[in-house]
Amino acid sequence: MDKSSKQRSIQQNKCYFAWLNEMSSALVEHGVDMKVAIKAPIMATPDMLHTNVTHKLIEQMYGKKSTADLTTVEMSEATKIITNIISERTQGEVFIPFAEKSQTDYAEYIRVQKVLKDF
Numbered sequence: 001m002d003k004s005s006k007q008r009s010i011q012q013n014k015c016y017f018a019w020l021n022e023m024s025s026a027l028v029e030h031g032v033d034m035k036v037a038i039k040a041p042i043m044a045t046p047d048m049l050h051t052n053v054t055h056k057l058i059e060q061m062y063g064k065k066s067t068a069d070l071t072t073v074e075m076s077e078a079t080k081i082i083t084n085i086i087s088e089r090t091q092g093e094v095f096i097p098f099a100e101k102s103q104t105d106y107a108e109y110i111r112v113q114k115v116l117k118d119f
Helices: 010-031 034-038 045-063 071-087 106-118
Strands: none
Touching: 010 045, 010 071, 045 071
């Protein structure tokens, strides 16, 4: 089985939900109304992002209804697209990259990624 067809890992799933927490917290911290980020009049929560953003994106992109059905490559692609869309729609104020593997210091990982993005 090649890497592109391997189901998303348990570790990747943990990282995904940590990413949702960070993304929703950053959106709230910056006062970003979800109408700006995704054209919906609701506040960001991990569940809202999972259900209303990720699920809609993966259904359109891959015809799949659950992140459990994604391959590791599809999970990486989907989170990168969401990160880029939100970053673009918030003029770069909210940029929360997805960590493929567990990060012992997720806040430091995000800080370094922001520095690299702005470099």
